[in-house]
Every structure is written in structure tokens, then in C-alpha cells.
Amino acid sequence: MTQPTNFGFGDECALLKDSARKFFAEHLPVDRLHALVAAHPDPEAPSGAPWRDDLWPAMVELGWTALAIPESAGGLGLPAVAVAGLMEEHGRAAFPGPLAATLATSYVLAAADSGTAALEEVAAGRSATLAFANAAGSWHAGDSPVSARGGRLSGTACFVQEPRKAERLLVAAQDEGGLGLYWIASDAAGVTVAPDTIVDLTRDQGRVSFEEAVAEPVGRNGLAAFHAAMPALWTLLAADMVGAGEWQLQTTVEYAQARKQFDRPLGFFQAVKHQLVDVMTRVDESKSLLYNAACALDHEPEKALQLAHMAKASASDMAAFASGRSVQCHGGIGFTWECYVHLYFKRQKHSEVLWGDGAWHRARLADILLGEVA
Amino acid sequence: MSESERKDTPEQAEFRAHCRDWLRDNHPGEPPVRLPQSAIEIMTEPQLHWLQAWQKAAYDAGLVGCDYPEAVGGGGRTDCQRVANEEMLAARTPFLPNVIGLGMAAPTIFYHAQEPLKERLLPRLLSGEDIWCQGFSEPGAGSDLASVQTFAERRGDRWVINGHKVWTSLAHFAEWMILLLRTDKSHKYDGLSYFVVPIRSALGKGVTVRPLIKITGETGFNEVIFEDLEVDDSYRLDELGKGWQVAMTTLLHERGGGELVTPRSGGLTSKTSFSPTARNLRTLAQETPRGGGTAADDPLLRDRIVRQFIREEALQQNQRRSRVPALQDHPMRLQLQYKLLISELAQDTARLGLEVAGPASTLYLADEHAPTGGQWPLAYMNSYGMTIAAGTSEIQRNILGERVLGLAKSK
Numbered sequence: 001m002t003q004p005t006n007f008g009f010g011d012e013c014a015l016l017k018d019s020a021r022k023f024f025a026e027h028l029p030v031d032r033l034h035a036l037v038a039a040h041p042d043p044e045a046p047s048g049a050p051w052r053d054d055l056w057p058a059m060v061e062l063g064w065t066a067l068a069i070p071e072s073a074g075g076l077g078l079p080a081v082a083v084a085g086l087m088e089e090h091g092r093a094a095f096p097g098p099l100a101a102t103l104a105t106s107y108v109l110a111a112a113d114s115g116t117a118a119l120e121e122v123a124a125g126r127s128a129t130l131a132f133a134n135a136a137g138s139w140h141a142g143d144s145p146v147s148a149r150g151g152r153l154s155g156t157a158c159f160v161q162e163p164r165k166a167e168r169l170l171v172a173a174q175d176e177g178g179l180g181l182y183w184i185a186s187d188a189a190g191v192t193v194a195p196d197t198i199v200d201l202t203r204d205q206g207r208v209s210f211e212e213a214v215a216e217p218v219g220r221n222g223l224a225a226f227h228a229a230m231p232a233l234w235t236l237l238a239a240d241m242v243g244a245g246e247w248q249l250q251t252t253v254e255y256a257q258a259r260k261q262f263d264r265p266l267g268f269f270q271a272v273k274h275q276l277v278d279v280m281t282r283v284d285e286s287k288s289l290l291y292n293a294a295c296a297l298d299h300e301p302e303k304a305l306q307l308a309h310m311a312k313a314s315a316s317d318m319a320a321f322a323s324g325r326s327v328q329c330h331g332g333i334g335f336t337w338e339c340y341v342h343l344y345f346k347r348q349k350h351s352e353v354l355w356g357d358g359a360w361h362r363a364r365l366a367d368i369l370l371g372e373v374a
Numbered sequence: 375m376s377e378s379e380r381k382d383t384p385e386q387a388e389f390r391a392h393c394r395d396w397l398r399d400n401h402p403g404e405p406p407v408r409l410p411q412s413a414i415e416i417m418t419e420p421q422l423h424w425l426q427a428w429q430k431a432a433y434d435a436g437l438v439g440c441d442y443p444e445a446v447g448g449g450g451r452t453d454c455q456r457v458a459n460e461e462m463l464a465a466r467t468p469f470l471p472n473v474i475g476l477g478m479a480a481p482t483i484f485y486h487a488q489e490p491l492k493e494r495l496l497p498r499l500l501s502g503e504d505i506w507c508q509g510f511s512e513p514g515a516g517s518d519l520a521s522v523q524t525f526a527e528r529r530g531d532r533w534v535i536n537g538h539k540v541w542t543s544l545a546h547f548a549e550w551m552i553l554l555l556r557t558d559k560s561h562k563y564d565g566l567s568y569f570v571v572p573i574r575s576a577l578g579k580g581v582t583v584r585p586l587i588k589i590t591g592e593t594g595f596n597e598v599i600f601e602d603l604e605v606d607d608s609y610r611l612d613e614l615g616k617g618w619q620v621a622m623t624t625l626l627h628e629r630g631g632g633e634l635v636t637p638r639s640g641g642l643t644s645k646t647s648f649s650p651t652a653r654n655l656r657t658l659a660q661e662t663p664r665g666g667g668t669a670a671d672d673p674l675l676r677d678r679i680v681r682q683f684i685r686e687e688a689l690q691q692n693q694r695r696s697r698v699p700a701l702q703d704h705p706m707r708l709q710l711q712y713k714l715l716i717s718e719l720a721q722d723t724a725r726l727g728l729e730v731a732g733p734a735s736t737l738y739l740a741d742e743h744a745p746t747g748g749q750w751p752l753a754y755m756n757s758y759g760m761t762i763a764a765g766t767s768e769i770q771r772n773i774l775g776e777r778v779l780g781l782a783k784s785k
């Protein structure tokens with residue numbers, strides 16, 4: 001199979017991306033985001049995970065939770081590049097809702113053998129997230145610390161994203177048949193959410209414990225479903241990072257134009273100018289790799305794994321670099337709580353390690369490109 | 375169907391089929407001599423003549439210069455050079471030797487010369503029969519190009535030229551030079567004018583070409599000295615004092631941002647041709663013994679080799695994305711990055727090649743034990759030509775910061 005020259009990013013995708021950008025800019029511009037999530041600076045305080053749940057119905061109305069869901073399950077069945085466009089804007093806005101977690105869940109459900117009913121719920125607007133990582137932070141679903149006996153879950157999943165914002169959990173659990181997938185309400189009996197205290201102010205994360213919690217089985221071959229869905233997950237996260245990286249670039253460039261030292265705008269000095277150019281080239285490389293991977297998900301699935309590893313590896317390194325430079329080039333103000341730069345710095349550091357950092361993805365790529373080491 | 379075929383116009387589709395047919399029957403095959411890594415490193419007549427024969431054949435078949443009007447020796451087609459380039463690259467052909475002619479002189483002449491001059495110069499340029507060189511840099515004028523001092527003094531409708539150009543690639547083979555010089559000493563930019571001058575026919579009569587030896591030991595660039603060279607006013611491009619604007623056309627095309635797509639072939643893989651790519655790096659690693667296994671088992675090297683694969687893919691995808699307006703924030707943003715990124719990528723890949731080869735990376739071209747015939751250290755040294763020539767990486771970063779990001783000019 002071959003890929004279309006334009007990544008399959010047609011008018012429909014451009015329209016969606018554009019409207020997403022307007023939606024976020026109108027409803028949660030960065031000053032209001034800051035007022036919402038960074039109102040009380042206290043490094044010892046537990047994370048509150050505030051977000052604008054009042055915006056969720058509008059997001060559902062726009063069809064965003066249904067984007068990646070096949071039409072047969074009540075979704076819109078849009079290509080992955082459309083999701084990438086939306087998530088780029090989501091990242092540019094550092095939006096603090098459960099949208100990314102919900103989309104990620106929909107990808108795994110779509111690959112599960114009996115996920116249709118759950119997918120219909122999500123398409124209709126139910127928010128959801130994935131529970132599969134262990135305490136060591138393994139992103140291999142087969143390492144899930146949750147087990148299931150007769151449809152009852154027990155154990156504690158770690159590094160669960162947005163556990164207080166998502167209404168449903170898709171749990172990977174070791175069961176009689178191997179790794180099963182289970183669907184359960186996050187406030188069901190036997191489910192306890194213990195929020196982590198995290199650096200990122202725009203996200204929520206936590207441990208979810210199950211004690212004989214009754215869940216609905218939605219897939220028998222969880223390993224295969226996760227394996228099939230992971231490239232899409234890495235891609236959507238990379239999209240968020242690319243959008244956030246572009247925000248970091250533009251914001252720092254504006255500062256370098258406005259702020260004067262030695263009677264010159266900061267951007268006059270090459271030590272600043274060249275760093276910002278390097279941020280730009282890295283954002284662009286990551287963005288190109290992102291749409292390449294997203295396009296492959298639909299048009300060249302046999303290459304999607306490799307290209308998604310590339311996209312997330314590149315995005316992780318870019319995010320680390322852009323974050324560092326955005327603080328450094330702002331000087332003292334960049335080191336303060338009041339400057340918005342820290343919101344993105346923290347979000348990017350979180351995204352950098354989520355679902356595998358650069359080195360982890362490169363190690364997988366090395367096995368593909370150079371062969372595994374005996 | 376390849377990626378770009380899907381959007382071919384009927385003319386392009388027909389032309390693509392023609393290119394394929396022709397290339398299938400007319401690939402020049404294995405070269406009889408070792409080829410240099412790029413056209414600006416051509417050292418010997420046998421190398422040059424073999425490559426010139428390839429360019430002439432491709433030109434005669436309509437694959438070179440196809441977007442130029444027929445009146446100036448072109449093919450009179452619309453947006454077909456891109457197609458020919460794709461097909462020539464896919465067919466793994468040798469590179470075209472007249473790089474400076476095709477990439478810089480031709481578009482400059484096309485946009486700025488009078489009609490008779492175009493009709494006289496362009497056919498032999500496009501066919502590769504006349505090799506061209508670029509006389510911009512001087513001992514005192516490199517990055518700060520507008521400070522050139524080579525001077526032309528008017529005598530009736532002739533000009534008398536005196537001055538000193540350096541780093542002039544291919545001047546030892548060139549018939550013609552594009553020449554940026556000064557016609558007025560009192561204005562830095564507005565005192566510049568732009569000429570085409572015959573070099574070869576004036577050797578010993580006002581023109582001296584002396585080879586400069588490169589860091590690699592190869593020849594390829596030269597210094598060119600003008601002593602009272604007389605040229606006709608009809609060799610001037612555009613108006614007097616407009617040399618800087620004309621030079622901008624040259625530089626724009628040199629950096630790949632021009633209207634006219636530069637004819638380009640390449641990709642020949644053989645024992646006699648080499649470039650520092652991630653694939654070649656992988657082969658080297660897999661063939662280099664290390665510990666009990668090979669260098670391709672070393673976790674640190676694996677990580678770094680994979681990085682080069684990722685950067686290569688990113689650069690290709692940048693080019694793909696540069697043709698999708700909906701996925702760009704600024705029209706020149708990706709185009710202007712290309713030269714910087716490709717040159718630094720080649721440099722880093724070549725440097726890593728040396729690390730992978732380990733102690734054997736010390737062995738050079740003539741050593742029978744040298745990995746890949748000593749091409750890795752050669753490529754590494756040559757890569758600095760790429761990060762210096764055509765605007766250094768630092769100058770590229772200035773341009774990107776100022777033109778794309780809108781930061782204050784550093785000067």
C-alpha cells in the first residue's frame with residue numbers, strides 16, 4: 001500500500017483542526033487556563049486536577065469523542081490524521097480534559113473483539129481511560145498488575161491518565177484466557193482512585209485499585225488489541241506534544257521580539273536566535289514525522305509501528321529541548337510561577353515519558369531496523 | 375503507483391512514462407572510474423567526461439531542462455522537472471556534473487539576461503557541454519557577500535575587470551562564470567553588478583585559474599584572478615547597480631527556494647560512488663566486529679544509528695509536508711530549513727560512521743584495509759564543505775531566525 005502525498009489531510013481535516021483551534025482559544029485561552037489550574041502555588045499540595053467539565057458536552061457535540069470510532073459502532077470513522085490535527089490544537093492549548101485518554105481508549109476498544117457496546121458509549125460522549133501499567137511503569141499491557149477471576153477485578157493499576165476525569169476505565173487484566181479487557185465505571189463498587197501528586201498541572205494521574213470489582217469483559221485478546229492500538233496512541237500523544245512545542249516556540253519568539261537588553265531585542269543576539277531556530281527545526285521534524293505516522297495508520301498499516309515509534313521518539317526529544325529553551329530564553333521571568341511557560345514545560349515533561357520516552361522508542365526501532373541482539 | 379503519481383497532470387503522467395522508458399534502456403551503468411561524492415569534487419577529465427556524457431544523454435532525451443522554453447534549449451513543459459528528477463533518482467543514476475550551471479546560473483540567466491544571451495548560453499549549459507562556475511566569494515567577502523571588491527571599470531561599451539575570487543568550484547573545467555562584482559565603490563549594495571564571463575577562452579588573457587587543495591587532498595575548487603579582463607557590456611545581467619538583486623535570484627535557487635526546479639539526478643549505488651546515509655551506516659555497523667559480535671549490537675551505537683534513521687525520515691517528510699499548505703504555518707519555513715538540515719545530517723552521520731568503524735576509521739582511500747574504501751573519513755571531511763558553502767550553517771540560522779521567525783536582524 002502507498003500513502004497519499006498530502007498525508008490524506010483533506011479539507012475535512014483542515015476544517016476540524018481550525019475549529020478546534022478556535023474552540024480552545026475561545027473557551028480556555030492560556031490566561032484562563034493558568035487561573036484554572038495554577039491558582040494555588042503549593043509544591044506540597046495534592047493535585048486538584050481541575051478542568052472545565054462544563055465544556056465536555058460541547059466537545060461531544062462536535063463529535064470529538066467519536067472521531068476515531070468506526071461508523072459501524074456509532075462513530076465518525078475519520079482518518080488518524082484528523083485526530084492528529086485535533087490533538088495538535090489540544091496540545092497547543094494544553095487542554096486539561098480527558099479527551100486524549102478517551103480517544104486512546106477508543107483505539108484499544110476498536111481493536112478488541114467485543115468492544116462495540118463500549119465504543120457506542122464513547123461515541124455518545126462517555127469519557128474513558130486506560131488502566132494497564134504496573135508500578136514499575138511498564139507500557140507493555142502484558143505486564144498489567146490487575147487480574148480477573150469470573151469477571152471480578154483485583155489489583156492496582158498505576159500511571160492511569162485522568163482517572164478522576166474519566167467516567168469509564170478500560171482495564172487490561174490477567175485472566176483465565178491470558179490478557180482480557182474489561183470495561184467498568186470509575187466510580188463502581190470496589191474501585192478506588194488514589195490520585196498521584198504530579199508536576200503537570202494540566203493533567204491528572206493516579207493509581208486505580210480494584211477489589212472484587214465487577215466488570216464487563218469486552219475483549220479476550222487484550223495483548224493483540226493493545227499491540228494493534230499502541231501506534232495510534234503514540235501518534236495522538238506526539239500530536240499533543242507537537243502542538244505544545246509550537247506554542248513554546250511562538251511564545252518564546254514573541255518574548256525575544258518584545259524584550260530588550262543592551263538596547264536590542266533579545267532575538268538580535270545569535271545565542272538566542274539560533275536556539276529558537278533549533279527549536280523550530282525540531283518541532284518541524286516532529287510534526288512531519290507525526291503526520292507521516294498518522295497517515296500510515298490508515299494507508300500503510302504494515303509500516304505504522306515503525307513510523308509511530310519514530311514520531312514519539314522525535315516528539316519526546318523535541319519536547320525536552322523546546323521546554324528547556326523556552327524557560328532559558330525567558331530568563332528570570334521564565335523561572336516564575338506567574339509566567340505561563342511553566343504550564344507547557346510541565347505538560348511536555350509528562351508527555352515525554354508517557355507511553356515510552358525517546359530512548360525506549362529508539363530501542364524498539366533498533367530491533368526493527370538493526371535486528372534484535374541475540 | 376508511487377506517492378506523487380497520484381497527482382500527475384496528464385502532461386506529467388505522459389512525461390513520467392517517457393522518463394521511465396528512456397531510463398530503463400539508457401542507464402549508463404557502472405562508471406569506468408571512481409566517482410567523487412559530488413559534482414564539486416570532480417577532479418579528473420575522465421570523471422568529468424563520463425559525467426558530461428550522462429548529462430548530454432539525459433538532456434537529449436528531454437529529462438534535463440524540461441521546464442525551460444524551447445527557444446532557450448528547454449523542453450517547453452510545465453512543472454515536469456520534478457517528475458524527471460523523481461524518476462532519475464528512482465533509477466539510481468549518476469549525478470549531473472554541471473551543478474552550478476543548472477542550479478544557479480541557468481535560473482539567474484533566465485530571469486535576468488536579454489533574450490539573445492539566453493538563447494546563446496542556455497542550450498549548452500543545460501546539455502552540460504559548457505560547465506559553469508560561480509565567482510562570488512573573495513578573500514575579504516564570504517558570508518558578508520556584498521563586500522566584494524572585484525571591480526569592473528567602464529571603457530565605452532566594454533568593461534575591464536580586475537579582482538580575485540576564491541573557493542570557485544569547477545573553475546578548472548568551466549567555460550563560463552557567473553560573476554558578482556563592483557561597478558561603484560561608493561555604495562555597498564547598489565554598487566554591485568552582475569556579469570557572465572567566459573573563463574576558459576580567456577585563460578592566459580586576463581584570467582588565471584589556480585587549484586586550491588581541499589581538506590581531503592582533493593582538488594575541485596580554485597582561485598580565479600582577473601587582470602584587465604575585457605568583456606562586452608552585452609554580458610551584463612540586468613541593470614547596472616542591480617547586482618545584489620540578481621545575486622539574490624542565484625542564492626534563492628541555490629538554497630532550493632526558487633521557482634524553477636533544478637534538474638537533479640543521483641542515487642547511483644556502486645563501488646565507485648558513496649554517500650553517508652543511515653543505511654550505509656547500518657551496513658558498516660553490521661560489518662564491523664566489536665566484542666563478540668558486531669558494532670550493530672552495541673546499545674549506545676544502536677541508539678545513535680536509529681537517531682540518524684529518524685532524522686533522515688523527518689527530512690523526507692518535511693519535503694512531503696512542504697507541499698501541503700494546510701499543514702504549514704509559514705510558506706518558506708520548511709524550504710529554508712532544507713540546506714541546514716541536510717548538511718548537518720550528513721555531517722553527523724559521517725561522524726558516527728567514524729565512531730562505528732573505530733580504529734579502522736583512521737585508514738584512508740588508498741589503504742586496502744580501510745572500511746568502505748576509506749569513504750567515511752572522506753565523507754566526514756567533505757561534509758564541512760556542505761555546512762560552509764552556499765551560506766554557512768550559522769548564516770542559515772540567521773536567515774531562518776530573521777525571515778521565518780521575525781527576530782531582529784543580526785547583520
Ligand SMILES: Cc1cc2nc3c(=O)[nH]c(=O)nc-3n(C[C@H](O)[C@H](O)[C@H](O)COP(=O)(O)OP(=O)(O)OC[C@H]3O[C@@H](n4cnc5c(N)ncnc54)[C@H](O)[C@@H]3O)c2cc1C
Pocket residue numbers: 270414507508509510511515516517518540541542543544595758759760762763764765766767768769772784785
Ligand atoms: C566546498 C566549497 C565550495 C565552494 N564553492 C564556491 C563557489 O563555487 N563559488 C563561490 O563564490 N564560493 C564558493 N564557496 C565559498 C563559500 O560560499 C564561503 O566559504 C562561505 O560563504 C563562507 O564564507 P567564508 O569562507 O569567507 O567564511 P566567513 O564568512 O569568514 O565565516 C567564518 C566563520 O564565521 C561565521 N560567521 C560569519 N559571519 C557570521 C555572522 N554574521 N553570524 C554568525 N556567524 C558568522 C561563519 O558561519 C563561519 O563559521 C565554497 C566553499 C566551500 C567550502
